[in-house]
Amino acid sequence: MSAFVTVKGLTCVFDVSKPWLNRVLERRGKAFLTAVSDVDFQVEERTTYALVGESGSGKSTIGRMLVGLLRPSDGDVEIEGINLAREEDPAKVASVRAKIQMIFQDPYASLNPRWRVRDIITEPVLTQGGDLEGLAEKLLQQVGLHPSDAGKFPHEFSGGQRQRICIARALASQPRLIVCDEPTSALDVSVQAQVLNLMSDLKDELGLTYLLITHDLTVVRHMADRIGVLYLGRLVEEADPHSLFETPKHPYTQMLLDAAPRVDGFGREVPPPQGEIPDPINPPSGCTFHPRCPIATDICRRERPATRKVGNALVACHLAE
Ligand SMILES: Nc1ncnc2c1ncn2[C@@H]1O[C@H](COP(=O)(O)OP(=O)(O)OP(=O)(O)O)[C@@H](O)[C@H]1O
Numbered sequence: 032m033s034a035f036v037t038v039k040g041l042t043c044v045f046d047v048s049k050p051w052l053n054r055v056l057e058r059r060g061k062a063f064l065t066a067v068s069d070v071d072f073q074v075e076e077r078t079t080y081a082l083v084g085e086s087g088s089g090k091s092t093i094g095r096m097l098v099g100l101l102r103p104s105d106g107d108v109e110i111e112g113i114n115l116a117r118e119e120d121p122a123k124v125a126s127v128r129a130k131i132q133m134i135f136q137d138p139y140a141s142l143n144p145r146w147r148v149r150d151i152i153t154e155p156v157l158t159q160g161g162d163l164e165g166l167a168e169k170l171l172q173q174v175g176l177h178p179s180d181a182g183k184f185p186h187e188f189s190g191g192q193r194q195r196i197c198i199a200r201a202l203a204s205q206p207r208l209i210v211c212d213e214p215t216s217a218l219d220v221s222v223q224a225q226v227l228n229l230m231s232d233l234k235d236e237l238g239l240t241y242l243l244i245t246h247d248l249t250v251v252r253h254m255a256d257r258i259g260v261l262y263l264g265r266l267v268e269e270a271d272p273h274s275l276f277e278t279p280k281h282p283y284t285q286m287l288l289d290a291a292p293r294v295d296g297f298g299r300e301v302p303p304p305q306g307e308i309p310d311p312i313n314p315p316s317g318c319t320f321h322p323r324c325p326i327a328t329d330i331c332r333r334e335r336p337a338t339r340k341v342g343n344a345l346v347a348c349h350l351a352e
């Protein structure tokens with residue numbers, strides 16, 4: 032059986048050049064930023080695949096390419112065997128798109144403040160026709176809110192409740208895959224767990240598949256079936272949670288985990304790993320992690336490491352063993 036989502040050689044390059052006249056006057060060429068570079072992974076149906084990495088590592092860019100908000104510069108996204116970038120038949124592409132939804136980090140910014148909750152929730156299914164009677168009320172109940180909340184406006188809710196509304200809206204079109212981009216980062220710590228539990232329950236109940244984007248390792252540990260660690264747009268390690276947390280293979284994963292135990296019981300922000308994230312427009316040669324890597328040698332400065340299997344993990348490191 033093939034995977035539900037297959038991502039192959041996924042690459043995204045942004046043109047970040049200054050306007051033409053500035054380039055001529057300053058005698059500069061074009062500038063390109065590689066946000067995602069040759070990323071491969073698969074997500075099995077009814078599982079959660081987590082993407083972790085520091086800010087700017089390309090997590091959201093991958094999520095946006097998956098749901099079709101952004102066109103890959105190269106590589107393929109296949110969902111249920113249909114290649115979204117290359118499929119010619121628009122009806123097939125639309126039928127796959129209809130199965131995917133996205134939940135964003137900021138639940139307030141993604142809700143139209145002038146609309147009543149009922150209209151917000153049913154908006155994704157308006158174009159599909161069908162019976163909308165009582166749909167918003169049913170979905171509100173499903174996410175732990177009251178059916179009468181359908182008549183209210185977004186500002187009448189707390190952050191956690193707003194994220195529940197976003198989840199209800201995502202569920203309206205009966206998706207099978209939900210891309211969750213930092214779904215709880217903007218929430219108060221006390222409600223993060225509630226929203227995550229709700230997401231877990233819905234996943235089991237409705238047979239959903241999640242791509243979970245987060246920088247919070249504790250979330251990943253409890254929710255993910257498989258974890259991909261991104262560094263500067265590249266997948267440097269991929270493993271199941273147990274292998275990743277117990278025996279991290281890549282020095283960058285080790286660095287991330289070393290920072291993690293310092294989270295206190297209140298889940299306060301984890302201090303970032305040491306060193307600066309390099310400029311993605313002029314990334315370091317060879318392995319892009321080498322300037323921060325405690326064990327880097329000559330080959331790391333020269334050659335970009337291929338991804339290989341070490342134990343239970345897939346690792347892109349010359350020295351991982
Ligand atoms: N539209 C764009 N144009 C130019 N550069 C972009 C664009 N979108 C993202 N980038 C760049 O691509 C890189 C990856 O960005 P992305 O938003 O995917 O990171 P992220 O891992 O989601 O970070 P965060 O944890 O802060 O959300 C960053 O260097 C960012 O500046």
Ligand SMILES: [Mg+2]
Pocket residue numbers: 090091092212
């Ligand atoms: Mg992001």
